[in-house]
Every structure is written in structure tokens, then in C-alpha cells.
Amino acid sequence: MALSRAMRRYGWLPVLLFGVILFGRGVYMQAKAHFAQFLIQAAWQQTLRDQRPHKPWHWADTYPVAKLSVPLMSAGTDAVIRVKDMYVLAGASGRNLAFGPALVLSGARVGEAGNTIIAGHRDTHFGILQEVRQGQPLWLQTADGRELAYSVVSTRVVHESDGRFMARDGEDRLTLITCYPFDALTGGAELRFIVEAVPRISSLREP
Template sequence: MGSQAVWIKAKATLAQYLIEDVWLLQKQTGDKIPPWPWADTYPTATLTLPDQSPLYVLAGVSGRNLAFGPTLQQYTAQPGEHGNVVVYGHNDTHFKGLESLKPGQLIALENTIGERIFYRVSLTEVVNEMDTEWVTDNNEDILTLVTCYPFNSATVNGPQRYVVVSKRV
């Protein structure tokens, strides 16, 4: 593993600890608090995949935010709201665990007011990056997790995405 890859993974891991502190403070105050002074984002949820520690989800999908944690797609449902909550993450850091998810497993999402919402995995699928029908609000309460595919590819930003769709229970 090259030094760049080590740096990316270290930054992704360290950022989650910094975000955790702000998440706890944010839940107490109700304020949207950036995890570091120059951040243009804030924690919006925690996401717990089976057999993993919680991941702190940041508001707004961007390359910069994705380096620090999974990100909530703007203009989709917010955690706890009716509709499709869409979260993106990198396949070599925070969303590496998506490749082992199977239909029937439970995923937990906690919003900023402490409500824990549970979703059951119903579908995993590889799609083309241009296929965005799974992002639209389909009038169901679902959680859609998206990452690049394949998981062990030497290239980044390829044309395929791995999508996990889970229905609220």
C-alpha cells in the first residue's frame, strides 16, 4: 500500500473521531456544528452497518466531504423523514463493509434528535453511474447506500456504482 493510500485511510479514520465529539455536542445543543473550523459541513446522522462501529454521516456530497466520512445526498430525505435517504461513501474506507451486506440484514440510522431508524437490506446491485433512478423519492421509506464498484479496483471513479437499498422496518 502506497503512502497516499495510507494517508487517505488514516485521515478517514481520524476524522470520524473528530466528528464524534461534534456529533455529541450537536445533539445536546441542536445546533449544526462543523467538525473543524474550515468545514462547510456538519454531522447529520450516524450509520451502523452489521458488525461495525457507527459511522458519522456528513451533510452534502462532495469529494472533500467524502474523504472524512459518508455523506448525505442533498435534496433527498433527511434521516427520520419520509422518503429515500441517500448516503454515499468511499469503497476503500467507510463503505468497504457494503460488499459483505446481504438481503435481510439490519442497518441502523440515528438522526440528530436521537431517533434510531432501522432498515432491512432488500437489494444490492451494481449499476452504471449514469443510472440514477434509485436516487429518486419513490414514496417509500428507504435508505440507499452508494459507493464505487468494484471494491478492489486499482482505478478510482470508474463507471460503476454498488447500490444497497434497505426498507424501513
């Protein structure tokens, strides 16, 4: 009887503990992803100086291949509030995606003809994609310092089995991919949020 009363009284504790663990894990993942970007940025600066790949830390099996710049636009206008810069790693493995957006190696390389595909997690770096809208600019900086300008032509939600957006060939374009919905509390999403962008007529980066 006493045990039954104790279970009724404190039965909420496992649920609370589980919630704390999930919250702590989420905070840890975000902190790790954002701190890693500082190390990746330093490696990218070295790459810009000598056009050679540099690992962000000695045990890394990847290196930055581009800098992706996504502007946040003011609602109802074309005014840029601020620009979020993210450093893109080579190879969209689970390990690399924990540290930042990553280039899908089955697609075109940065600056190469075809479909350049970059994937990222919805709860860290690519959460910003939910604010991207048609017509806005995106920029990719290459290892030789060039600024490639793109214009968003569509945003859409597709099933993970839809491989149309993963094709390497076709017209030159930039494809950004993350899981959907953005506010999901668990992994294993079957949907993907896709941002498609094509090269702008002017390659110059606008302020």
C-alpha cells in the first residue's frame, strides 16, 4: 500500500528526468555545432590564403569547402536585416552534420557545373531555412575566394524518397536540404524541406 502511494506521488519523476535529459542533449548538440563553426572558420581562412584543404581539428576526417551566406530579410520588403554565414564541410555524414552544414559529395562540387547540394540539421544551422523566401539571394564563397550569387526560385516539402532534387546533372543550381517539420521534437523525419536556387545574372554580392 505504501509503495502504491509512493508511486502515485512520485510517478512524475521519471517523466521529468527524461525531459531534462532530452533538453540537455539538445542544448549540448547546439553548443557543439556552433562552437565547431569557430574552428571551421579558422580552417577556412587558411584555405583562402593557400587554396589547400585544412582540417578544423587534427582528428577530423573532413574540411571546409565553402562558406554559405543566408540573409535574413525584413518581412514585406527586400531589406536585409542580417546575414548568417555558415562554413560547409565536405561529406554529408552524420558525424559532419553534427558540426555544420555539409556538401553532398554525389552532387556537383562548389563552383562546378550542375547541382551543388548542401544538407544541414533543422535544429541547428539550417533552422534558418524556414525564413528563406522565393526571390531572395544566397551566396557561396569558393576556396579561391570567388563569391557565387544565387537567387531562390522555390521552397517546398517533399518525401525523403523523392530523389529529383539529388540529381547531379542538369542546370547549374544550389540545393539546400534539411529535415521537416522544423519544430519536431524527435528524429527520423520522413519529410525534407528543399530550397532551390539558381545563379543570379550578376555574380557580384550585393550589400
